[in-house]
């Protein structure tokens with residue numbers, strides 16, 4: 528995607544950043560010293576990260592830096608070896624059974640590859656109903672909520688009985704977004720949600736995410752290695768390298784005044800590095 532020209536901005540951000548980083552509000556998500564290894568591979572190593580309520584926080588870093596592993600732990604699809612993850616000040620890592628199930632309602636994920644993440648034996652109705660079923664929502668309400676999220680995400684009603692393989696990549700990811708939002712979660716984790724899509728379709732899915740965030744007011748943790756996309760979508764950025772969190776801060780500070788060599792490198796390697804714009 529192309530990046531608009533940069534405006535004069537770098538100066539005023541420094542003061543704002545100081546206030547923002549020294550006096551944070553109670554965060555929606557607080558990851559504290561989390562580690563996870565697979566055998567000898569230290570996928571995530573002592574990562575601490577806070578995600579403020581209402582923010583669009585990007586998690587960036589090269590392939591293999593531990594972003595997806597961290598995301599899976601936030602979703603409790605995996606448990607950390609060490610450390611804790613607090614959601615709304617509750618220790619999410621300690622929840623089990625029905626408490627965990629109830630808490631899951633508030634944290635949902637959009638996966639990278641909508642083809643692999645949508646069950647080929649389920650039609651769109653079943654896919655969108657599934658999270659509601661898992662939360663024990665009664666049948667009559669389920670259909671109402673499915674219809675509402677389809678309208679919101681502009682999925683045509685005639686798709687209800689279609690299967691994922693009958694849909695285009697963009698339509699499939701629209702279903703993936705709708706499935707993540709049908710419970711109106713407080714936190715949405717999107718793991719490279721457009722990486723598997725054609726460039727022309729990527730923008731539509733990003734626009735949808737932006738529009739839905741405004742309508743439904745969720746907090747977004749957006750994982751990407753595409754800094755141009757991160758720049759246009761997110762207001763906070765956290766940078767990972769080899770399992771570690773190297774830097775986090777407001778978007779403009781990270782892009783215009785990166786503190787760490789690795790962040791500078793990432794930005795330099797990105798498309799059009801001198802032209803980060805002030806406004807999307």
Ligand SMILES: Nc1ncnc2c1ncn2[C@@H]1O[C@H](COP(=O)(O)OP(=O)(O)O)[C@@H](O)[C@H]1O
Pocket residue numbers: 565568569570571588589590591592593594595596597
């Ligand atoms: N289930 C797994 N089993 C073994 N190794 C894994 C597994 N998941 C991730 N890894 C390894 O952990 C590291 C981090 O991977 P990942 O979290 O997928 O990074 P990213 O999402 O940033 O590309 C990589 O070295 C990867 O090979």
Ligand SMILES: [Mg+2]
Pocket residue numbers: 594595596718
């Ligand atoms: Mg990944």
